[in-house]
Amino acid sequence: MDHTDRARLREAQQQFSSENTYLNTATHGLTPHRSRLALERHTHEVATGRFSPGAVDSVIDDARAAYARLAGASADRVAVGTHTSQFAGTIAASLPPGSEVLLARDEFTSVAFPFLARQAHGVRVREVPLEQLPEEVGPATTLVAVAAAQSATGALAPVEDLVTACADHGARLMLDTSQSAGWLPVPAGVDFLVCSTYKWLLGTRGAAFLTGTAEALDTLEPLAPGWYAGAEPWNALYGGPLRLAEGARRLDLAPVWSAWIGLAPALDLLNEVGIPTVHAHDTALGDRFRTAMGLAEAGSAIVSLPVPEGAAERLAEAGIAAATRDGRLRVSFHLYNTEDDVDLLVKTLSAAR
The missing domain is CATH 3.40.640.10 (Type I PLP-dependent aspartate aminotransferase-like (Major domain))
Structure with missing residues (x-):
């Protein structure tokens, strides 16, 4: 990823305002500011009789x-x-x-x-x-x-x-x-x-x-x-x-x-960001997490692994949004996530062991 790609990615990240460490895009993605504003205008138009x-x-x-x-x-x-x-x-x-x-x-x-x-x-x-x-x-x-x-x-x-x-x-x-x-x-x-x-x-x-x-x-x-x-x-x-x-x-x-x-x-x-840039970013975060957990890199933005009992509750207490699917923890990384998110996840899971 070159300097231009990183600049586009950083600019896009300004479109999101998560109030937690959101690692659950595989369930539902975050809404960008520009989309939220469009939806707010739509709701106002419907409420005031101006929707066409x-x-x-x-x-x-x-x-x-x-x-x-x-x-x-x-x-x-x-x-x-x-x-x-x-x-x-x-x-x-x-x-x-x-x-x-x-x-x-x-x-x-x-x-x-x-x-x-x-x-x-x-x-x-x-x-x-x-x-x-x-x-x-x-x-x-x-x-x-x-x-x-x-x-x-x-x-x-x-x-x-x-x-x-x-x-x-x-x-x-x-x-x-x-x-x-x-x-x-x-x-x-x-x-x-x-x-x-x-x-x-x-x-x-x-x-x-x-x-x-x-x-x-x-x-x-x-x-x-x-x-x-x-x-x-x-x-x-x-x-x-x-x-x-x-x-x-x-x-x-x-x-x-x-x-x-x-x-x-x-x-x-x-x-605007470009799928190749998002792909490089998302999969790098996924593989960073897999490596930290002793797993082989897989080139996927979604990572699933077994965790000790109570780990899901520990993540929630730490403000980390994730999911449980098929009896395993599932985390997913998208363009709004950072290496700091991965490191907090690893630290929290390590403390739960």
């Missing part, structure tokens, strides 16, 4: 374009919604009976459940260890669905190997980037990307994206199209005929306006 829903369309367009930059896609290949599982469900519903889906064992259920629910419709699902996914892809495989970074552990999926394996066998790859978009670059060639934005993308809950290759997106049909999927949304409020938008916008779901009003400024902030 149509005015949010341009904000959503800005967020769509900003996310497209982050994901390396074009904006016309980005659909907007509210939750990852809605888009995973749309993909699952496109699979014909007899399709085989590979999942990572112990995958987050918003990825797994939409496909497991299709078993009653003839879809076969196999759950295999994360690291074995590429070698398990075969001629019978229709789709691999996996999170780029595992929610419970922070383990990184072998994405590049999966892209190659799926291409070799004519299968598609769906990648959930809810725990990685915002810090982990995405390789080209992924058929579907689904992402909730309230974690590493620093939004508030209620916004999600779907993007992918044009060929893969063309195979999807809207599962529950509403007025916002219309070619002209504000002229698609009543009656037939069906008049959906072209491209990925036909898959849009009606927006939670406040979520998009807060998200657009946050995405701009991440683009």
Whole structure:
């Protein structure tokens, strides 16, 4: 990371005012000042009768374009919604009976459940260890669905190997980037990307994206199209005929306006810093913590480890926000964290032993 990158990172860090040592982005990211101000203006407009829903369309367009930059896609290949599982469900519903889906064992259920629910419709699902996914892809495989970074552990999926394996066998790859978009670059060639934005993308809950290759997106049909999927949304409020938008916008779901009003400024902030810079910063903090705890470096912003009984309470008393997942402590580091945060965490855990 050069001097310019560090300067951009330091400037971005001024956008946050955590009142504790916040190491829980994998649960929910912090809201930047610029997003908070936008949300406060929105709340005031709603309270005073000055809110105009149509005015949010341009904000959503800005967020769509900003996310497209982050994901390396074009904006016309980005659909907007509210939750990852809605888009995973749309993909699952496109699979014909007899399709085989590979999942990572112990995958987050918003990825797994939409496909497991299709078993009653003839879809076969196999759950295999994360690291074995590429070698398990075969001629019978229709789709691999996996999170780029595992929610419970922070383990990184072998994405590049999966892209190659799926291409070799004519299968598609769906990648959930809810725990990685915002810090982990995405390789080209992924058929579907689904992402909730309230974690590493620093939004508030209620916004999600779907993007992918044009060929893969063309195979999807809207599962529950509403007025916002219309070619002209504000002229698609009543009656037939069906008049959906072209491209990925036909898959849009009606927006939670406040979520998009807060998200657009946050995405701009991440683009200003640059994902390579955020990636270098976040993973350096994660590996600093792993090294201090006697673990091998893993290049992930999420770290999971067993801790003694009472350690979680000791962290809370020290003002450190973390999470417990699958019986283990989970900490996560983002652009607003520093080496001092890591050192305080290590000191507090060492005292708890």
